[in-house]
Amino acid sequence: MSLIRQLPINSRSMVVSDPSAALNLAGHDSPAPHVFVGEGNQDGQLSQQTESMISHSKIIQDDLQELVTLQKYHKISFSATKNQYSDLSKSEKETLGNILKHDKSAAALLCMIKSQPESQASDHPLTKDVVGIVATLGKVDDDNLSRLLSDYLGLETMLAMVCKTYEGVKALETYNKQGLNKSLGLHALATSTGRSLDDPFLVICLESLRPYPGEFIADDPQRRLDLLKPRTINAETPRGFLGFAVNMINIDRTHLYNITKSGFGLRETLFYNLLSRLQVYRSREEMLKALPYIPDGAISLDGGMVRSPGIRLGHPREVVRFPIGYERLSIPEKYLETENQIKETKWKKDRMAEDLSREESYLDHAKVNYEIKKQEFLKFLSDSSMYTAQVIPQFYGTI
Numbered sequence: 001m002s003l004i005r006q007l008p009i010n011s012r013s014m015v016v017s018d019p020s021a022a023l024n025l026a027g028h029d030s031p032a033p034h035v036f037v038g039e040g041n042q043d044g045q046l047s048q049q050t051e052s053m054i055s056h057s058k059i060i061q062d063d064l065q066e067l068v069t070l071q072k073y074h075k076i077s078f079s080a081t082k083n084q085y086s087d088l089s090k091s092e093k094e095t096l097g098n099i100l101k102h103d104k105s106a107a108a109l110l111c112m113i114k115s116q117p118e119s120q121a122s123d124h125p126l127t128k129d130v131v132g133i134v135a136t137l138g139k140v141d142d143d144n145l146s147r148l149l150s151d152y153l154g155l156e157t158m159l160a161m162v163c164k165t166y167e168g169v170k171a172l173e174t175y176n177k178q179g180l181n182k183s184l185g186l187h188a189l190a191t192s193t194g195r196s197l198d199d200p201f202l203v204i205c206l207e208s209l210r211p212y213p214g215e216f217i218a219d220d221p222q223r224r225l226d227l228l229k230p231r232t233i234n235a236e237t238p239r240g241f242l243g244f245a246v247n248m249i250n251i252d253r254t255h256l257y258n259i260t261k262s263g264f265g266l267r268e269t270l271f272y273n274l275l276s277r278l279q280v281y282r283s284r285e286e287m288l289k290a291l292p293y294i295p296d297g298a299i300s301l302d303g304g305m306v307r308s309p310g311i312r313l314g315h316p317r318e319v320v321r322f323p324i325g326y327e328r329l330s331i332p333e334k335y336l337e338t339e340n341q342i343k344e345t346k347w348k349k350d351r352m353a354e355d356l357s358r359e360e361s362y363l364d365h366a367k368v369n370y371e372i373k374k375q376e377f378l379k380f381l382s383d384s385s386m387y388t389a390q391v392i393p394q395f396y397g398t399i
Contacts, residue, residue: 091324106201107159129168138249150321160202212268230293240286245278
């Protein structure tokens with residue numbers, strides 16, 4: 001009300017306009033409100049109109065601030081993606097270094113290509129369908145947990161290449177009547193870089209995996225799976241149960257959505273198939289007491305492991321491990337939501353383009369069949385006309 005008292009009011013009509021109208025943005029189609037104060041208006045009405053102008057101005061300013069913030073995080077995100085191999089954390093460099101030690105593996109070949117500054121690996125026809133190596137597609141919060149999960153999965157799985165489609169898998173190796181053709185595929189790529197690809201390698205095809213069929217934890221930016229916790233006969237969670245391993249993997253946000261044609265991310269495809277409902281316990285003792293409630297295996301932070309068909313109580317071996325850490329950027333939820341919407345829209349666009357291409361091929365095929373049938377019909381008419389011209393006169397000549 002104090003603001004109103006400062007405004008000059010007299011018996012003459014006046015127009016009070018919002019000075020922030022110049023900030024009007026796309027998306028706010030209506031201009032800033034104008035207030036017409038006439039003779040006899042009371043202070044309460046003018047106060048309400050002025051508050052409306054201030055509120056409108058604040059909305060516009062908030063929108064401006066949000067746009068500036070989103071643009072800032074887009075630039076940061078783009079820079080982080082562009083320099084992903086030049087700005088790796090110490091743990092990520094260690095993982096990359098351990099992979100490169102297996103110099104005759106497909107995993108080492110792919111990491112070597114991607115680590116080169118001038119690399120165009122994402123555009124290479126052999127590797128453009130490759131999402132990455134299992135060991136590089138997730139991070140964990142704890143060094144001990146990293147060692148345990150890597151040991152549980154084993155070296156071959158940690159070095160496995162992950163492809164989106166089966167077509168991408170077939171492109172990696174080519175066979176003829178004599179067997180493997182080393183002049184094509186990854187073997188040819190290895191030769192061109194002066195390396196040999198002697199080790200057999202595992203390739204995981206995401207579109208061939210059966211995805212997690214359940215729900216996700218609500219409002220979780222990491223899209224963790226909403227798995228039912230184990231329960232004892234007293235309906236209590238077993239003592240020492242810490243959670244499910246599949247939810248302890250931190251996945252880069254670019255791999256959380258729409259990696260497959262069906263729109264699934266890495267957690268509900270790759271990591272769910274690798275870890276399933278693997279439980280994590282605080283100690284061996286607590287894990288062993290919970291055995292009746294462990295259907296799909298378990299590990300304990302002190303090195304115990306339960307997996308079919310037995311129990312291993314030794315210490316984990318040194319293998320290629322998951323990096324330690326989480327996304328280092330503190331990104332607002334609005335940015336992640338907008339980014340996911342953009343990615344989903346692009347995914348839908350790609351699916352529609354594929355559907356259109358498929359329908360066009362059906363149309364082309366139908367056109368070819370139509371032309372063939374048309375020519376057959378015209379030939380039939382021509383032959384029938386010639387036959388009629390020859391037979392009918394003979395028929396009438398015999399009558």
